[in-house]
Amino acid sequence: MRIALFATCIVDAMYPRVALATVRVLERLGHEVVFPPGQGCCSQMHVNSGYLQDALPVVRNHVKAFSAADYDVAVAPSGSCVASLGHQQPMVARAGGDEDLARRAEAVAGTTYELSQLLVDVLGVTNAAEQLGSWFPHTVTYHPSCHGMRLLRLGDRQKDLVRSVAGVEFTELPDAEECCGFGGTFSFKNPDVSAAMAEEKIGNITATGAQVCTGGDASCLMHLGGAISRTGAGVATVHFAEILASTRQNPLEVTGPVELSIPGPTGRRHRTQAAAGSAAGSASSDAPAAVAADSGESR
């Protein structure tokens, strides 16, 4: 199948490794991945902040970029952004008096899947260890982000995929369905409440004893990872696409200083996303594996 990747703006700019992980998983299944070059953002930041007029050009751009591309289905590693395509883009278009755009937005949304939706419902992946060769020898807990859970009704798709990864020791997160407190611009318009919500979530995460908290939205994970980094709780936040992409030969490292860059040919050691600063010093023993992963992935 020809699959168009909608990276989403935050993954494109801040978490390119999550986009790459999505590509690796789909290519491994024998699918061709294309990246419609005109893509930008789903418009959610503008809509949720009340800037519907400024959202309109963003919506128009997304619809144009994906209408122009040739693909069977589109995929995004974000429940929130996929939900925004179906729930918000047509609304923004109609508020701007553009019914034609609204219809085309609905058509694009109709063929765009969140990653776990695509894997489970369309591609028939239910066992990541067997079907994707996924390997991740860590204790993992999972936070279901709100929009995937309540707007897309993803259910346990993401969690079940993670649980089926070889080596994963899974622990359930207490009060998992409670929001992490990100909420886009909420996180700096209401910083105190947002921080208190993150604190509560992090308390639940650390109570599980997991080394890694995974989820399906890079934005929530950035918020949680950023707060964990400040508190020094020592848990890494990792998008589930990266856990699915991790293999015995090219494993994902979760200790050491945060490195969001896609590994380059320099073979510099790295690890993913956020974790405690306090973990930084104790990471040296992991270096060889990380180097191996790097050089394996370079050209």
Add this chain to the structure above:
Amino acid sequence: MSRTALGMPAVRPVRGQGNLHAETAFPAAARAEMGNTQMRANIRHATHTIRGKRANVVNELPDWQALRSAGSALKESVMANLPELLEQFEANVTARGGTVHWARDAAEANRIITNLVQATGSTEAIKIKSMATAEIDLERHLAEHGITATETDLAELIVQLGHDRSSHILVPAIHKNRHEIREIFLREMTETDESLTSEPRDLAEAARAHLREKFLSTKVAISGANFGVAETGTLTVVESEGNGRMCLTLPETLITVMGIEKLVPTFADLEVYLQLLPRSSTGERMNPYTSMWTGVTPGDGPQDVHVVLLDNGRSAVLSDPAGRSALHCIRCSACLNVCPVYEQAGGHAYGSTYPGPIGAILSPQLTGITSAENASLPYASTLCGACYDVCPVKINIPEILVHLRDEDVRTKHGQRPAADAVPTEDGATAALQTPAGPQGTAENIGGGRSTGSASGPAPGRVRRLFQRLPHPPSEMDLMMKGASMVMSSGRRMALAERALPLGRAVAGHDRRISWLPGMAGGWTDVRDIPAPPRESFRNWWAQHADETQDRVRADGTVPDADPAQPTDPHQVKEGDR
């Protein structure tokens, strides 16, 4: 059913007054409230308990979703036929010996009620817990006219004796624990002494003794109403303690204040709401007391029965197709109990009779966006959607929050008028303020931090875009306009992302950014931002798209020769929706 033309009155509808106006913007109010750790612990405990109870009794009903749909559809039909239903209700109440009064706003309602009480010669009234009377600030108004209204609901009595404010629709004293309640009783009830314990049983007994005398001697009762049946003129009050039943049967005069949206068309429609309400609010299958009365029954109960129909901004809400479903609310408080923002900030932070998610949409709609303080309420949500999931009448609260944010932004940009001020005889007006300039915008009052200079980050082109605006753009305006420009073009995104290494330089050795200026400082006050990557995915992909084989080889997995047979994606998506 979606008739959009609702036969709006030719006169402009009035806006709500009374306890609907926040005095402090939500972010600052929340910060102040969050300092009260005892209160937070109390609220956390209470909301989690009631949340669990609700989930149990809702999950046991196989037709819960159908019930919700029925509740929502019924309310939609009520709103579409409100004028006719109200007149039908009035005719039926009158035919049964009751008197109906129409109140445009809080001042009018207060005046009507005061006159009615004065006409009885009494200076005392007993009260059943009611949101409508709290909304219009009736108690204070009566006190100013020498009338003492005593709350008879236990939690409401605690709030009244504590000279406090309610912080929850259903459990007004949710922010108090039993030890604090004992203190209040000891201080305010002269008949109690140190032997009073903080056991709930003891406290309830003390309140019962305190109130008994009032029930037997007071000639006037004031109530709200959960439902009014147009077809029969019947009023309904749903409660748990039996105090309501006493108020509704013992006094000679009964005055009920009911928001005009509380109607249901027929008696049979109550069957839907009497299932939805108790399960959603107290987590009970059925509430202990459901009282219904229709006008006057000769020789039985109050012989002088009045209903005050309250608008106070409701017609204005009704006139907005995108926001009017807020009027469907049956005040169950389920949305408060699941709201993580309410859980942290508590009810007082919302500054209105209506706290929590429903308050965040209802208060600013009733009053109109008249002040920066009220305009901050629609932002008091992460849009997590938990409220919508539990709402028994399916009010899409997140969608209305976004709609109100849009209205707020357009109000600030001078693209729509701030809500109309309607002066009343009291001189109490819905304050008409000019749209907030940069000093008054919600984000500025937000974190209490100063914003950066408006001219600083604005490139010339952006600034020109703003020259049409009547007010200088806020930092938020600039950010949104700039982001809109960048994010609406893959080419501009690619260009902007070339600056990522700059962010890496800022992050330095420990690869995290711990301080940002201006508005973004709200983020870095409590969180780090990881050092950005060297390159965006888009720019990396431009060089590496064709390296599929290398990637697959590096991962050590060979593409399956016969991958799991894909399902037709179009079918999947159809079934999904």
